Amino acid sequence: MPGPFTDDNDAAGGLVAKGAPGDNAAPLSISEISALLKRTVEDRFGFVRLRGELSGVKRAASGHLYCSLKDDKARIDGVMWRGQADRLPFAPEDGLEVIASGKLTTYAGRSSYQIVIERMEIAGEGALLALLEKTRAQLAAEGLFAEERKRPLPYLPQVIGVVTSPTGAVIRDILHRLADRFPSHVLVWPVLVQGQGSAEQVAAAVRGFSALAPDGAVPRPDLVIVARGGGSIEDLWGFNEEVVVRAIAESTIPVISAVGHETDTTLADFAADRRAPTPTAAAEMAVPVRADLLALLGELAARKRRAILRPVSLGRERLEARVRRLPRGEALLQAPAQKLDELSERLRRGLADRATRAKDRLQADPARLSIALLQLRVQRAQDRLDAARIGPVLVTQRIAGGRDRLDALDRLRRQIDPRAPLARGYVLVVAPDGTMVKNRATAAAQPALALEFSDGRLDVLPVEGGTSPRRARSRRDEGTPRQDDLFG
Amino acid sequence: MLCAMEQKAADITAMSFEQALQALEAIVRQLESGEVPLDESITLYERGEELRRHCQARLDAAQARIEKIVAGPDGAARATEPFSEGG
Numbered sequence: 001m002p003g004p005f006t007d008d009n010d011a012a013g014g015l016v017a018k019g020a021p022g023d024n025a026a027p028l029s030i031s032e033i034s035a036l037l038k039r040t041v042e043d044r045f046g047f048v049r050l051r052g053e054l055s056g057v058k059r060a061a062s063g064h065l066y067c068s069l070k071d072d073k074a075r076i077d078g079v080m081w082r083g084q085a086d087r088l089p090f091a092p093e094d095g096l097e098v099i100a101s102g103k104l105t106t107y108a109g110r111s112s113y114q115i116v117i118e119r120m121e122i123a124g125e126g127a128l129l130a131l132l133e134k135t136r137a138q139l140a141a142e143g144l145f146a147e148e149r150k151r152p153l154p155y156l157p158q159v160i161g162v163v164t165s166p167t168g169a170v171i172r173d174i175l176h177r178l179a180d181r182f183p184s185h186v187l188v189w190p191v192l193v194q195g196q197g198s199a200e201q202v203a204a205a206v207r208g209f210s211a212l213a214p215d216g217a218v219p220r221p222d223l224v225i226v227a228r229g230g231g232s233i234e235d236l237w238g239f240n241e242e243v244v245v246r247a248i249a250e251s252t253i254p255v256i257s258a259v260g261h262e263t264d265t266t267l268a269d270f271a272a273d274r275r276a277p278t279p280t281a282a283a284e285m286a287v288p289v290r291a292d293l294l295a296l297l298g299e300l301a302a303r304k305r306r307a308i309l310r311p312v313s314l315g316r317e318r319l320e321a322r323v324r325r326l327p328r329g330e331a332l333l334q335a336p337a338q339k340l341d342e343l344s345e346r347l348r349r350g351l352a353d354r355a356t357r358a359k360d361r362l363q364a365d366p367a368r369l370s371i372a373l374l375q376l377r378v379q380r381a382q383d384r385l386d387a388a389r390i391g392p393v394l395v396t397q398r399i400a401g402g403r404d405r406l407d408a409l410d411r412l413r414r415q416i417d418p419r420a421p422l423a424r425g426y427v428l429v430v431a432p433d434g435t436m437v438k439n440r441a442t443a444a445a446q447p448a449l450a451l452e453f454s455d456g457r458l459d460v461l462p463v464e465g466g467t468s469p470r471r472a473r474s475r476r477d478e479g480t481p482r483q484d485d486l487f488g
Numbered sequence: 489m490l491c492a493m494e495q496k497a498a499d500i501t502a503m504s505f506e507q508a509l510q511a512l513e514a515i516v517r518q519l520e521s522g523e524v525p526l527d528e529s530i531t532l533y534e535r536g537e538e539l540r541r542h543c544q545a546r547l548d549a550a551q552a553r554i555e556k557i558v559a560g561p562d563g564a565a566r567a568t569e570p571f572s573e574g575g
Contacts, residue, residue, distance in 0.1 A: 155506035156546070166556065166571070175554060183552035188571050190556060204563050211564060218557065218565045294547055296509070300516050301540050307519030308533045311526045 034108035041113060045104035050076070050115060051123055054096045059085070067092060069100060069115070077114035078102075084118055087196050089237055096131055097123040128233060132240055136267055139242065144249040145270040151254045153274060153285065154222045156293075159185045160286055161221030161253065163205040166190035170229045170279045177283035182290040187221055193228040199238035202226065202268075203247035210252040223286055224253045226268060227279040230261035239266035248272050258282035422454035430457075500538050505546040512539040 017027065028036070052069030059065050063082030068075050078100060080088075092098065102117040122128045139145065160178070164170050166188060178184050189205035192198040212220040226248065228239065238244060239259045248255050248271040257272030258279045269275040276282035414420065422428065429437040430450045437443045443462055451458045500508060515536040518524055524532060560566035 154504070156504065175552075179552050183550050185553040186555070186571075187568060188554065188556045189559075189565070205557075208557070208559065208563065208565050218568055290547055290550055293505075293509075293543075297512075297540060297543050297547070300509075300512050300536075303516045304512075304519060304533060304536045304540070307516060307522075308529060310520070310522050311524070311529055314522055315526065 031108065034106065034111075038106045038108065041104050041106050047101070047103055048115065049099055049101045051097070051099045052076075054092055054098055055094050057092050057094050065092065065117075069098070077112060078117050079114055080117040080120065088120060089196065089234075090122060090128075090131065091242070092120060093131075093134075095134075097127040099123045125233060128237075132233075132267070135240065135242060135245075136270065139245055139249075139267065140270075144245060149249070150273045153254050153256065156182070156288060157184065157221070157223040157286060159187060159219045159221040159223075161187045161189060161209040161224040162227060163189045163191055163202055163209070163224060164227040164279070165193045168229060170227050173278075173280045174225065174227060174283045177280050178287060181284065182287035182293075184287055185219065187219070194231065194235050194238065199241035199244045202238060203241075203243040206244070206247040206251050206255065210250070221253055223256065224251060225256045225258060225276075225279075225282045225286060226272065227258040227282055228260060229279070230264060233264075236260050236264055236266050239268040241267075244268050245271045256282045256285055419452075419454065422452065428452040500535075500542050503539075503542065505543055508539045508542045508546070512536055512543065515539065 050069055052071050052075075055068045055070055055075070057065070057067040063085065065080040065082075065085040065088075067078050067080075069078050070076070080102075099121050100115060100117045101119040101121075102115050104113055104115050106113045122131060136145075143149070162171065162174055164174070170193075171188060175186065178186060187209075189208060191201040191205050193202065206224060206226060209221055209224050212218055214220050226239075226244075228236065236259055239257075245267045248257065248268055254274075255272040256274045256276050257266070257269045258276035258281065259266045259268055262277035265275075274285055276285055418428070428451070429443060430452060431437050431442075431446050432448050432450070437446065437449065443449060446462060449460050449462055451460055500511075503511065515532050519529055519532060519536070554571040555568035556571040557565045558567045558569055
């Protein structure tokens, strides 16, 4: 190819450039060569796919994205205009291995070339996971996933906010399960859950629920479910994006995350207060089973009814137990009666015992009462008696004295016996009543008289005329006072 | 006395279902323990009945109501409209 590229070596020798014969190629200006280069590069590399590691990623104020792609030996600058950069499903950053598609172009002003990136993708799942891990580590370092940030879910939410696609199985599953367990007031915030802009929509919905005033026109949920069905890691990528993660972490309402299937884990799951393996499981976490609660309530009410009667029945039992322990009337008397019997027996036995003991003691004590003692006392008394010198002579003397006096008196008596004169012929005149008649007047007054002789009595009748008997009798009367003196 | 009763009733109204349920359960346990004096147990029973009614009302009031957020131009929720699947 003729032209500046085929100059011979001799051209180097000249001091001043001059046209050589046959040389129809004038020198090219820089702009010309740059333009040539540009055309060549852009024609030749109108569409390339480059795989390399991002470095020097910089987002300009204009929104354009500048970066370099490199491997271990070479590097190439790259630019992604704002329109495309805004649609990137991930945040490009240094170290990320990407596959960039676009065209090469040159930048004449700086003698450089670069790739204008139309599309940029993460280079394979490994790189994607590496990015995910990096983001996770960064957000975790901020404490967004900390366990102590987790809030308890309300036991029975009044309003449940659901952030998900309004179509498809996910919302249907959630609504059905909620209806089965506990029919609830559900607010669905429809969002795209996949593809361009989905992360922003999800984040805006989560923030939107949090921004609702408690008494506003739209009821504020007390629980938010962020849900999406299963899919590839790319499908779920929106839920790994920082904007979603931050919205969930900053939510003022407790959030259940239910993204993908059980094996899929997104950063949204880490940030949420609870992670549900599936949307259905999220509905189960959200509300208890109404029938269970009704049963529990019924059971509590029944237990309460039983319990309220318990103190009464318990009191009755206690009362009855005490009543049973009350002794019967006769039983009250049994013990005292028995005691009385016992005491009586002891009294009886005690007396007998006492007597026996006294007897024993009496017999056991020879010193106190014995024949010897009695004999001793008798002896002593005898001694004292002997000492007193009492003899029969004391009595016989007096008897003899008495007898002498008696004899003397008897002699005297015989001398003065009124009947003694009878033997000598005197008579006693006696009235019927036995009284002695001493004078005639008395005798004359008597109806009958008796005359006592020494050998017996003769009854006589007083007759008037005879004087002698009366005289005799009167003489006798004169003797009587002498007799009285004798006996007086 | 009446004032205190009204106060208690207001307490219960402000309770969440779970709080009321826990309070009811606590009362049932107390009653079941048999350690509450008889007179006091009647007061407890009445309060338990209030709590049970409150819980029952909360359960009875539960009904499905599904709405969709209608967002305003600023992206904030402006209103709701009935939600229909697939809509």
